[in-house]
Amino acid sequence: MGKLYLIPTPMGETASWDAALPAGNRAAIDSIEYFVVENIRTARRFLARSGIGRTIDELTFAELNEHTPAEEVEALLDPLTKEGKNIGVMSEAGLPCIADPGALLVAAAQRRGVEVVPLVGPNSITLALMASGANGQSFAFNGYLPVKPPDRVKAIRHFERRAHAENQSQIFIEAPYRNRKLFDDILGACDPRTMLCIACDLLEPGQYIRSQSVAAWKKNGAPAFDKRPAIFIIF
Amino acid sequence: MGKLYLIPTPMGETASWDAALPAGNRAAIDSIEYFVVENIRTARRFLARSGIGRTIDELTFAELNEHTPAEEVEALLDPLTKEGKNIGVMSEAGLPCIADPGALLVAAAQRRGVEVVPLVGPNSITLALMASGANGQSFAFNGYLPVKPPDRVKAIRHFERRAHAENQSQIFIEAPYRNRKLFDDILGACDPRTMLCIACDLLEPGQYIRSQSVAAWKKNGAPAFDKRPAIFIIF
Numbered sequence A, B: 001m002g003k004l005y006l007i008p009t010p011m012g013e014t015a016s017w018d019a020a021l022p023a024g025n026r027a028a029i030d031s032i033e034y035f036v037v038e039n040i041r042t043a044r045r046f047l048a049r050s051g052i053g054r055t056i057d058e059l060t061f062a063e064l065n066e067h068t069p070a071e072e073v074e075a076l077l078d079p080l081t082k083e084g085k086n087i088g089v090m091s092e093a094g095l096p097c098i099a100d101p102g103a104l105l106v107a108a109a110q111r112r113g114v115e116v117v118p119l120v121g122p123n124s125i126t127l128a129l130m131a132s133g134a135n136g137q138s139f140a141f142n143g144y145l146p147v148k149p150p151d152r153v154k155a156i157r158h159f160e161r162r163a164h165a166e167n168q169s170q171i172f173i174e175a176p177y178r179n180r181k182l183f184d185d186i187l188g189a190c191d192p193r194t195m196l197c198i199a200c201d202l203l204e205p206g207q208y209i210r211s212q213s214v215a216a217w218k219k220n221g222a223p224a225f226d227k228r229p230a231i232f233i234i235f
Helices: A025-030 A040-049 A074-081 A103-111 A124-132 A149-165 A176-189 A214-220 B025-030 B040-049 B074-083 B103-111 B124-132 B149-165 B176-189 B214-220
Strands: A004-006 A034-037 A060-063 A087-090 A116-118 A139-144 A169-173 A195-200 A208-213 A230-234 B004-006 B034-037 B060-063 B087-090 B116-118 B139-144 B169-173 B195-200 B208-213 B230-234
Touching: A004 A103, A034 A040, A034 A074, A040 A060, A074 A087, A074 A103, A103 A116, A103 B124, A103 B208, A116 B124, A124 A169, A124 A195, A124 A208, A124 A230, A124 B103, A124 B116, A124 B124, A149 A169, A149 A176, A149 A230, A176 A195, A176 A214, A176 A230, A195 A214, A208 A214, A208 B103, B004 B103, B034 B040, B034 B074, B040 B060, B074 B087, B074 B103, B103 B116, B124 B169, B124 B195, B124 B208, B124 B230, B149 B169, B149 B176, B149 B230, B176 B195, B176 B214, B176 B230, B195 B214, B208 B214
Parallel strands: A004 A087, A004 A116, A034 A060, A034 A087, A139 A169, B004 B087, B004 B116, B034 B060, B034 B087, B139 B169
Antiparallel strands: A139 B139, A169 A230, A195 A208, A195 A230, B169 B230, B195 B208, B195 B230
16 A cells, blocks of 8 residues: 655745755655645646656646545545555645645545655744744644624634633634735734734745734734735734 | 744654755754754754754853743843844754743744744644644644643543534643553543544654544554654544
8 A cells, every 4th residue: 555645845936945845855756656736736836846856747636625525535545545656645835734625635544544644844834833922832723714794803802812811822814815804803803912923925035924912013003914825823 | 133043953863854854944054153942962963963064162052941930031032132143943853932932032032023034844743733634724732731630631521522613623742651641541531433643753763643533542552652752633
């Protein structure tokens, strides 16, 4: 039986392999001809840039993303379970299976006793958390907040309470075009003393990571984070 | 003013730079002569092995760990704020400021408007989560569980409820010599259908990552995880 390799990719358009990925990841990639990826175009581009030892056309790609029906996930393992081949899993950016649907494939692999091999790479959640000064001994990643205003404010207040009551840093993401909306909602809903970290364009030239109180954010204004991928941490 | 670099180190005794760290991290290390580290001996050994361009004796080290009084943390930034030098932060293993006390120094840096630069490296929490098949779109790292039996069982049940009610993967660590105890406590306290991932010796030759139901763990028995660093995930 083959192994399931979880292969990180760089984040952002400009990030080089040397800045974002261990050199040793190339050896794993070179052992794989079958890839399950969040987005085929992105994955092919990454592999083409990586200087791997084969032409991309020798490789086979299948997509697994939010449009994949759950009942089709199991069959994506066939090359591994039936033909003994390794499979590589790649997300659009960063670590696969974190903040993306790749975990469904890993769960299927674990059910069948397949060896799963995670490789080291960049992750915006941990990079932002490290640099925030927020508690890194207890933290939660909560993905996206609800979009409807009353639910959203309720959720922000819920996570703010949990941040303080449990001393647990609360991490969120938002669609980049809604960063300003989330910023305004947090400033409107949270106690002035609550701390907010905003981290955007991680590992990119414009990287920005700033933690201050809600009161200080109100005074100093929003960062230039429009349409830039951002992480928000309340603590 | 200098910058505060957060410098990951390999996990485990055998991990090589190429397997665990981007080549580019060396350039950041080469810009630094002042380090704040969790353990000076470990940090010196890491730098000696890294083939950096200077002798270790030219470098200055200060320790920041669980024995450091909170009021002494701020002064560790003096070389940066007063002399304009970069500072590098390193933990015992993996990403600094996650599951270690380094966050206190970053918080002080953020208060003073210092630029904080997180580098890419290995993290046992995300490696285990990726490979577990547990939900990676919502998860919490909870550090250590209470040691006293009644509090411990109560905490396990609390986190099991949260795992199911919020579909939030619940991640824990334990002192390696107590792995078996935690395993038994989880098997005793949790519903047979609850999923448990055990990941140990990540990135080491004996790497083991297995997810199965509590019922299946009861039937199949404990892994050989005595005194090996392990991550536990309930989902």
